[in-house]
Amino acid sequence: MLVDLEDRMLWKETKSGEFSVKSLYGALETRNATLFSWNIMWNLFVSSKGGFFTWEASWGKVLTLDQLKRRGWIVANRCFLCPVEEESIDHFLIHCSKAKVLWELIFALFGVTWVLPSSVKETLLGWNGSFVGKKHQKVWKVAPLCLFWTIWKERNRITFENEEFLVQKLKISFICNYWSWAKLFIDVGLLSLINHFDWLGSK
Ligand SMILES: [Zn+2]
Known part of the structure; x- marks a missing residue:
């Protein structure tokens, strides 16, 4: 839904890439977000x-190390903050x-x-x-x-x-x-x- 290119954000729910409230609500409905x-x-x-x-x-869409591994990247998974546990x-x-x-x-x-x-x-x-x-x-x-x-x-x-x-x-x-x-x-x-x-x- 959203691409973070360093400091530039691109909203993928509209063709122009610009964010609108309407498009967010549309995305929520289609993704069955009623849990929220x-x-x-x-x-x-x-x-x-x-x-x-x-x-x-x-x-769970953020590209953390566990997500990268799941996508086939070979990375050592360690949390950047602690660094004791795996990052998720x-x-x-x-x-x-x-x-x-x-x-x-x-x-x-x-x-x-x-x-x-x-x-x-x-x-x-x-x-x-x-x-x-x-x-x-x-x-x-x-x-x-x-x-x-x-x-x-x-x-x-x-x-x-x-x-x-x-x-x-x-x-x-x-x-x-x-x-x-x-x-x-x-x-x-x-x-x-x-x-x-x-x-x-x-x-
Ligand atoms: Zn940690």
Whole structure:
């Protein structure tokens, strides 16, 4: 559905390659996407790239090393982040010890305890924000999408630019991304980074 050529995204559901909401809904219907609750669909538009990536990840379409192997490529499969386990989409977005650092950060920000399910799709389906209160519900829903996108960007930075993995850098990227994504959904006007996280902790 989507081709990621470095930083250029091509949407394959329209002839022109340009994204439209109508074409996304069409694609969802034809792929029997009713498993997804419609109330998370708006999240897909938070950041078009982040939204697309989440969509692809939840359907196992992202070209991780396990997918490349399945297609006949001869590659040593090691997660770029840990690097202990084999890389798969569910590993590096959910189960990897490095990803867990970000999940724990989210749970700490919202003051919740949460048991993550085994897959990206189940995580999104079960990401119910009723207990965080109406005020924080939208930014709660944005959180996993932002986490997925941040890890994916970090993974590619390490893979293609031969950069070293630093957990502190991952956390800072997430905080900055999350601040810029979440502020689109906060009604109290522009908040500084510090005020933003104060607001998250407020009742
Ligand atoms: Zn890992």
